[in-house]
Amino acid sequence: MTVRPATGTLRSEAAFERAKLVTPGGVNSPVRAFRSVGGTPRFIASSSGAYLYDVDGNELVDLVCSWGPMLLGHAHPDVIGAVADAAARGTSYGAPTLAEVDLAAEIIDRMPVEQVRLVNSGTEATMSVLRLARGVTGRDKIIKFAGCYHGHVDALLAAAGSGVATLSIPGTPGVTDATIADTIVVGYNDRDAVRDAFTSFGDEIAAVITEAAPGNMGVIPPGTEDGIGFNAFLVGIAHDHGALLISDEVMTGFRVSRSGQFGLDGVRPDLMTFGKVMGGGFPAAAFGGRADLMQNLAPVGTVYQAGTLSGNPLATTAGLVTLRLATQEVYEQIDRTAAQLRAEVRAALAAAGVPHVIQNAGNLFSVFFVAEGVTAVPDYATATQQSTAAYAAFFHSMLRSGVYLPPSAYEAWFLSAAHDDRAVNRIVDALPAAAAAASASG
Numbered sequence: 001m002t003v004r005p006a007t008g009t010l011r012s013e014a015a016f017e018r019a020k021l022v023t024p025g026g027v028n029s030p031v032r033a034f035r036s037v038g039g040t041p042r043f044i045a046s047s048s049g050a051y052l053y054d055v056d057g058n059e060l061v062d063l064v065c066s067w068g069p070m071l072l073g074h075a076h077p078d079v080i081g082a083v084a085d086a087a088a089r090g091t092s093y094g095a096p097t098l099a100e101v102d103l104a105a106e107i108i109d110r111m112p113v114e115q116v117r118l119v120n121s122g123t124e125a126t127m128s129v130l131r132l133a134r135g136v137t138g139r140d141k142i143i144k145f146a147g148c149y150h151g152h153v154d155a156l157l158a159a160a161g162s163g164v165a166t167l168s169i170p171g172t173p174g175v176t177d178a179t180i181a182d183t184i185v186v187g188y189n190d191r192d193a194v195r196d197a198f199t200s201f202g203d204e205i206a207a208v209i210t211e212a213a214p215g216n217m218g219v220i221p222p223g224t225e226d227g228i229g230f231n232a233f234l235v236g237i238a239h240d241h242g243a244l245l246i247s248d249e250v251m252t253g254f255r256v257s258r259s260g261q262f263g264l265d266g267v268r269p270d271l272m273t274f275g276k277v278m279g280g281g282f283p284a285a286a287f288g289g290r291a292d293l294m295q296n297l298a299p300v301g302t303v304y305q306a307g308t309l310s311g312n313p314l315a316t317t318a319g320l321v322t323l324r325l326a327t328q329e330v331y332e333q334i335d336r337t338a339a340q341l342r343a344e345v346r347a348a349l350a351a352a353g354v355p356h357v358i359q360n361a362g363n364l365f366s367v368f369f370v371a372e373g374v375t376a377v378p379d380y381a382t383a384t385q386q387s388t389a390a391y392a393a394f395f396h397s398m399l400r401s402g403v404y405l406p407p408s409a410y411e412a413w414f415l416s417a418a419h420d421d422r423a424v425n426r427i428v429d430a431l432p433a434a435a436a437a438a439s440a441s442g
């Protein structure tokens, strides 16, 4: 293993001080600020394959992968080449392009959707899909699950995961009571709570929205009861009451299999949202579903939705090349790497006597530093019991060894096809010290 000698963090520290003067918290998305693990975020200068290079000259094995998009690794030459070609032809036209149609067709080929509309972010996708669900059902209420994060849509920030969980923000000032009055929040995997909500508000509920497999409160796979998976239960109960199931595959889509979580559990929702991998590292996302529902969107129908940069030619090019390169072999390779890492992390933590639970949805996984005796984390309430101090100690030890983990205990670890033996060996070598640090933290 060759670890490039660390040159410290002075440049990142100076950049962070400067950044804090010009933008709140010095970052453009809260979790990047390292608040829950402490210390200074690394400012990144460049990336390649499995590695990030910070402005201080450190080489870091990246287990964040831009929070999911970089399935093929950073700066994949085919993606960069295609984007450079596209950029030379112009960066935005405000008129239809062939690449948009090709990307939509690729998504439809992989996912149980008949039509899609391209947007710029996962947030925009979930915001738009809620409007559509409400528009077609004529109902206002939605059910969401505590700890699921669907972007910073006002109605969906109630008991949200990701940065909201990381920063322990109970609710968000600026979101009106009226906006969240129609949001019913229930515990993930809690079937009785879902039944109760439908019993109380059945004919007012437009949709249930769920992460296909939650990854924003740590990874919490949908549970199975009497042979029926949670997603299958949700689609059944929603349809019994004339409501829709919206499956948010922004994180899992095109990542946990070529067809996302749908590829693992086969549950067909009415509407879906996508993002991250399908943009190949550019701002692109989508929502889609049954044609009879999607046909309610303007200009065919009356539910309005639009975007100046939607279907941007650089983003659609990057997404299309990424998806076309994301073959079955790529998924199998990432699955193998993920399984190996889960086993290595488990062994290192066990050797250091650190109580933990590792959960996964396909190749997406995370580690919970739980209390002794806890064997599973089925919901957000349990996730919040984990030791974030242990995670912080573990995180910083890994960082000192040249491994960049998500700077929050509530986030999934993301791998790419570029995580080869060299990268994996660096991670494995770093684990004993990190496990010892976690052990010493509490």
Ligand SMILES: Cc1ncc(COP(=O)(O)O)c(C=O)c1O
Binding pocket: 067, 120, 121, 122, 123, 124, 126, 149, 150, 151, 152, 162, 211, 216, 248, 249, 250, 251, 275, 276, 285
């Ligand atoms: C499941 C899920 N939905 C929606 C979003 C929001 O996507 P974006 O950050 O692109 O707005 C995220 C972001 O992490 C996500 O994980």
